[in-house]
Amino acid sequence: MFNEREVIPRILKGDLHAFELLVKQYQQLVFYVIDKLVRNQTDKEDISQEVFIKVYSNLRHFAYKSKLSTWIASIAYRTALNHIRDHKQGSGVQVDVIMESFHFTEETPARLSEKKDLAAYINRLIAELPVAYRSVLTLYHLNEFSYQEIEQITGMPEGTVKNYLFRARKLLKDKLKPYITDEYTKRAD
Amino acid sequence: MNTRKEQIDAQMQECIEKGFTATDPAGTVSFDQEDLAAYQVLFDTLKEEPTTGPSYGFSRAVIAKIQTRKDYAFMFKWNIILPLALLLSLGIIYLAAVYLNNGMANSMIRLIAGFKWQLVFAMTCFFMIQYLDQLLIKRRTIV
Numbered sequence: 001m002f003n004e005r006e007v008i009p010r011i012l013k014g015d016l017h018a019f020e021l022l023v024k025q026y027q028q029l030v031f032y033v034i035d036k037l038v039r040n041q042t043d044k045e046d047i048s049q050e051v052f053i054k055v056y057s058n059l060r061h062f063a064y065k066s067k068l069s070t071w072i073a074s075i076a077y078r079t080a081l082n083h084i085r086d087h088k089q090g091s092g093v094q095v096d097v098i099m100e101s102f103h104f105t106e107e108t109p110a111r112l113s114e115k116k117d118l119a120a121y122i123n124r125l126i127a128e129l130p131v132a133y134r135s136v137l138t139l140y141h142l143n144e145f146s147y148q149e150i151e152q153i154t155g156m157p158e159g160t161v162k163n164y165l166f167r168a169r170k171l172l173k174d175k176l177k178p179y180i181t182d183e184y185t186k187r188a189d
Numbered sequence: 190m191n192t193r194k195e196q197i198d199a200q201m202q203e204c205i206e207k208g209f210t211a212t213d214p215a216g217t218v219s220f221d222q223e224d225l226a227a228y229q230v231l232f233d234t235l236k237e238e239p240t241t242g243p244s245y246g247f248s249r250a251v252i253a254k255i256q257t258r259k260d261y262a263f264m265f266k267w268n269i270i271l272p273l274a275l276l277l278s279l280g281i282i283y284l285a286a287v288y289l290n291n292g293m294a295n296s297m298i299r300l301i302a303g304f305k306w307q308l309v310f311a312m313t314c315f316f317m318i319q320y321l322d323q324l325l326i327k328r329r330t331i332v
Contacts, residue, residue, distance in 0.1 A: 016255065016256065019251075019255070020248045020251075023251050023252070024248045027247055027248060028238075028243070031242055035241065044241075045243065048243060049254060052251045053251065056255055118230060119237060122230075122231060123234070137235060141232070141236055166199060169232075173224065173227045173231055176231055177223055177227040180226050180227045
């Protein structure tokens with residue numbers, strides 16, 4: 001069982017083995033955040049490593065005011081945003097986007113064939129969403145953070161988090177519904 | 190959430206979150222079943238973990254990078270301290286020579302002073318190499 005109150009003081013004394021335990025404990029959390037926000041596959045591992053180097057450098061500033069996972073996720077989130085800004089990844093650069101004006105790219109035969117694998121199709125749609133929407137979807141559903149924790153991680157007010165979450169899910173549902181309708185029709189036939 | 194349609198969508202999202210399934214008739218009958226089914230698929234997918242994850246040796250790679258940085262920081266510190274100590278020693282010797290009026294020390298200092306620009310150039314090169322090395326290594330360990 002990982003006990004952060006026992007491990008952190010050891011890390012602060014220079015115990016790298018203790019830090020390795022921390023990395024193992026939170027590497028998936030960090031990787032999930034980076035995976036959904038950063039599009040370039042080859043950069044993901046490097047950015048995840050950078051996150052943990054920042055965690056190591058700044059651990060003395062962690063004051064137990066939030067959960068360690070929330071604090072690490074906020075570093076991962078900010079590191080991913082910096083990377084996106086530095087590499088200007090399309091719509092991902094804009095954090096505040098008017099959702100009404102957002103449209104997914106047009107369907108292509110390759111994308112239609114992906115619908116056979118619904119999960120892949122949905123993940124492809126999520127990857128097209130603006131970064132703020134991808135962030136709240138990932139942090140809420142995959143990392144299972146609460147609204148308050150997402151507020152701490154992203155700096156967005158709780159109301160904005162709820163609103164982005166609602167709109168992102170609705171947009172994805174609307175895109176998904178024709179396919180589900182096809183399935184219903186096939187079953188009815 | 191202004192429109193009635195959005196209110197219904199919000200209720201459907203809440204309903205799925207609370208664990209109702211698209212086929213559960215209790216409390217969900219007033220909703221569009223296709224909407225509800227689409228939400229159900231979406232919520233299930235959102236919970237699925239990515240197929241790719243960190244590499245097997247990820248934690249060891251992080252530790253290796255941190256160790257490399259620590260080593261370079263240590264070496265950098267000593268590579269700065271030692272030449273500075275040498276310069277300081279020369280300064281002390283010079284001051285001692287002036288104070289004691291030692292002829293031999295004075296002639297040694299004059300000899301060194303004859304090569305002062307070469308020495309300044311060598312020292313500048315040394316510190317520049319140290320600085321650039323630190324800068325590049327630091328960047329390599331992050332990127």
